[in-house]
Amino acid sequence: MRRKATRKIQTVRIVYPDTGIGLENDARIVASVLESAGLRVERRAVPIGCGGSFVLRAAGRAFRLFGDAAGAALYRWLCAALRPFSRDVVDLTVFLQRVFHTYAPASRRSIVIPNPEWFNPDWAWHLRVVDAVACKTLHAVDLLTRYSRRVEFIGFTSLDRDPDxxxxxxxxxxxxxxxxxxxxxxxxxxxxxxxxxxxxxxxxxxxxxxxxxxxxxxxxxxxxxxxxxxxxxxxxxxxxxxxxxxxxxxxxxxxxxxxxxxxxxxxxxxxxxxxxxxxxxxxxxxxxxxxxxxxxxxxxxxxxxxxxxxxxxxxxxxxxxxxxxxxxxxxxxxxxxxxxxxxxxxxxxxxx
CATH class of the missing domain: 3.40.50.2000 (Glycogen Phosphorylase B;)
Incomplete structure (x- = not known):
């Protein structure tokens, strides 16, 4: 049964590193759930090394200079300032594993679904600039709570390899x-x-x-x-x-x-x-x-x-x-x- 989409969120972009079948399957699973709720979903696999906007990556340095609150506020302000010049703005971007800064301005809201065991410590500030950090396991919640004020457990699933x-x-x-x-x-x-x-x-x-x-x-x-x-x-x-x-x-x-x-x-x-x-x-x-x-x-x-x-x-x-x-x-x-x-x-x- 299809669930009605939320009023606030109608369009979703799923962005993830193009590293192989694992994250590709993650994107398929997330897209299937969102589409079942009536949302319009697109998937973007980003080549490794394409970290994104120099301006926004530079804004990340503000965390070291001014602290978490000021750094996050500056990042969000820059995203809002760049949004009118962005193409194909969506209601929500779901980042898998890490934030790709090129896509941040073209989204009104964003969440990241990281895997702590693959997550580079240099990216920790990414967890502070999204609207929520969504965790597949309670283990991830325990590990990531220190990096964000909004860490939520969503669980996850895998592809069904044998329905019978x-x-x-x-x-x-x-x-x-x-x-x-x-x-x-x-x-x-x-x-x-x-x-x-x-x-x-x-x-x-x-x-x-x-x-x-x-x-x-x-x-x-x-x-x-x-x-x-x-x-x-x-x-x-x-x-x-x-x-x-x-x-x-x-x-x-x-x-x-x-x-x-x-x-x-x-x-x-x-x-x-x-x-x-x-x-x-x-x-x-x-x-x-x-x-x-x-x-x-x-x-x-x-x-x-x-x-x-x-x-x-x-x-x-x-x-x-x-x-x-x-x-x-x-x-x-x-x-x-x-x-x-x-x-x-x-x-x-x-x-x-």
């Missing part, structure tokens, strides 16, 4: 295991492979990774797929494997976890935020971590092979009925994410 998951999975099926290493960065891949190397008796593990990433040690129960996969191929792997092992060092939101749950997969992930905010013991298995450390505006966790090993042993001990129950819970959690996100985001827009 609950009718497809069976309690008696053999559980296949998957680890998506990507380029091997921040995914806990070395700890996963080290744990598997100790246990030739464990199930076959399929490892998806970047074609240029180094392969781990040879093991009879590890199968590497080291090439660029198409989206349909990625979805097929996600659906076919009942257990996804994803002990991430950090996540901006956790799309790999939530997409796995859309396939009714059992997810093993890090017992640290935001991962343990998405995956709970009633729908997954948590992996203990070593001491965390700061990473940009977020946190990075130490993933150890002993902790991965312990979590895998717990997962392997699940009887088929319990594994099935956790997988069903995972899919049901996924089904709850979109309506909650839609409700919070649209409620925020009415308050701008």
């Amino acid at each position: 998951a609950l009718s497809r999975i069976k309690p008696t099926e053999t559980a296949l295991w998957l680890h998506h290493a990507s380029a091997g960065l921040q995914k806990g891949t070395q700890a996963v492979l080290a744990a598997w190397a100790k246990h030739p008796d464990w199930p076959m593990l399929t490892v998806l990774q970047h074609k240029n990433a180094p392969l781990g040690a040879d093991a009879a129960n590890v199968r590497y797929i080291a090439r660029r996969l198409s989206e349909p191929e990625m979805i097929e792997h996600a659906r076919r494997h009942a257990v996804h092992i994803c002990p991430s060092e950090s996540e901006g939101y956790g799309h790999s976890l939530v997409e796995a749950m859309s396939c009714a997969a059992l997810v093993l992930t890090t017992d640290g935020a935001p991962m343990n905010e998405l995956v709970k013991p009633d729908r997954g298995v948590l992996v203990a971590t070593g001491p965390p450390r700061p990473d940009k505006l977020g946190i990075r966790y130490l993933i150890r092979d002993d902790d991965v090993e312990a979590a895998v042993i717990r997962a392997l001990a699940l009887d088929p009925g319990e594994l099935y129950r956790l997988r069903v819970n995972a899919r049901r959690y996924f089904d709850s994410t979109l309506p909650r996100f839609r409700s919070r985001l649209l409620a925020l827009l009415t308050r701008l």
Whole structure:
């Protein structure tokens, strides 16, 4: 059912860095929610390095010279002064990840949806010049409240990779295991492979990774797929494997976890935020971590092979009925994410 658009906001521009599929999918998800409310939405992917208006970037230096209040007031004044000369002015700009200053004057209101783990500390002042900082996780709210007076939790969702998951999975099926290493960065891949190397008796593990990433040690129960996969191929792997092992060092939101749950997969992930905010013991298995450390505006966790090993042993001990129950819970959690996100985001827009 389409919800009526707010009176104040009718036109929206979503602006985000052109860095690949992750933020592109974020833009698709936000656009879909806004369009379902009757808003007119356009998306703009901005090439990396196009930070925007020199005048407004220079205004950012006012934060260092005059403090937060004066710096924010100057920035907004400059945006208002430039707005009559801007083309295609919209009611709202939704910035994903960071503010692009070129687009700031051409908008009557603006919000930013950042990922703290990807957010450059030099951009912290961006959070003070928008009307609201909208956070996908409560973890992000905790981290970003110090940088803005208006930080709001909206939640988020991911693309549905298997709408028929609950009718497809069976309690008696053999559980296949998957680890998506990507380029091997921040995914806990070395700890996963080290744990598997100790246990030739464990199930076959399929490892998806970047074609240029180094392969781990040879093991009879590890199968590497080291090439660029198409989206349909990625979805097929996600659906076919009942257990996804994803002990991430950090996540901006956790799309790999939530997409796995859309396939009714059992997810093993890090017992640290935001991962343990998405995956709970009633729908997954948590992996203990070593001491965390700061990473940009977020946190990075130490993933150890002993902790991965312990979590895998717990997962392997699940009887088929319990594994099935956790997988069903995972899919049901996924089904709850979109309506909650839609409700919070649209409620925020009415308050701008």
